[in-house]
Amino acid sequence: MRKPSPAPLLLAALLPLAAACGNTGGLASAGPTPTASGPVHLWPERRGAEVPPADPGGAPPEYVRGLPEVTGQNVHEVDPVALVQAELRAHPDISVGPDGMPEETAAAIxxxxKAGQxxxxxxxxxxxxxDLxxxxxxxxxxxxELPDKMMSVRAYTADPDGRINRIMATTETVIGxxxxxxxxxxxxxxxxxxxxxxxxxxWDAKQRTMLPEREQIVRVPAGPAPQEASPSASAGAPGRP
Structure with a gap:
């Protein structure tokens, strides 16, 4: 009786291995996917609380008086110290609100x-x-800078007539x-x-001012502090024409 050729036996043994190798790196089924379901409104018959209209939360835009007009809406022409001093003259003795400032800070400004400071x-x-x-x-x-690590952060733009308009003013205990x-x-x-x-x-084009549009509570990072930006790297250095 003639013995079977070893070639078919060897081919039969290699076929499963070839099939396994051919699927290496391919997609594998993760099983059936659960059916997505939309949110379910609980107690739909209940009358919910009424929400009053939201307060924009920002300071209204305000033109700064007592400053020369700038050309070409170029805020680089403005002396920042003279700008804040002009606001102090326009709003003296105010301790709360967008222009609120302790007297010792106002005196330092x-x-x-001046000579001696x-x-x-x-x-x-x-x-x-x-460009905000x-x-x-x-x-x-x-x-x-205000006492107790507080800071007044303000932003200004120039209108086509060259007037300086304050579009943001907030005072916070600032980390950064x-x-x-x-x-x-x-x-x-x-x-x-x-x-x-x-x-x-x-920037809110309807209110013509900067508004606090997004808030997020996050865990304090354990790594190094973020790299400090330089004025020259943020769309222009002080005094750029």
Whole structure:
């Protein structure tokens, strides 16, 4: 009796291996997918609470008086210290609200640039520039140091007539301030240990001002602090023509 050829036996043994190798890296079924279901409205017969209209939450736009007009909507022509001093003259002795300021801070601002005051003693920080409104022109962002780690953060734009218009003013206990795209980002303590509140202020074309449009509570990062931006890297250095 003739013995079977070893070739068919070897081929039969290799076929399962070939099939397995051919599927290497392919998609494998994860089993049946559960059917998606929409939200279910609980107690639909219940009359819900009425929500009053939202307060925009930002400071109304306000033209700064007592400053020379700029050309070509160029806010780089504005002296930031003179700008804040003009606001102090327009709103003297105000301790609360967008223009609220402790008297000792107001006195230090009035003395900025005068003989006998060290530059570091001026509460007005160096300015930053960024197109916040989307009109292709830079806006001016100013920070004013207040006691107890508080800061007044303000933003200004120039209208086609060259007038300076304040479009943002808020005072917070600030951890940090950042520019991201066309947003001014404020990081403040959230009140919960280990967490901070991040608020994004964005331009609102209808209100013609910056509004706090997004808020997020996040865990305080354990890594290194974010890299500090330089004024020259944020759409123009101070004094750029």
């Amino acid at each position: 009035r003395a900025c640039g 060290a530059p570091a003693a001026c509460p007005v920080r160096q300015p930053y520039y960024r 409104t989307g009109n292709g022109k830079d806006e001016l962002v100013i920070g004013i 301030v950042e520019l991201a795209g066309q947003d001014v980002i404020l990081r403040v303590p959230s009140g919960n240990p280990g967490y901070e509140l991040i608020t994004a202020w964005s």
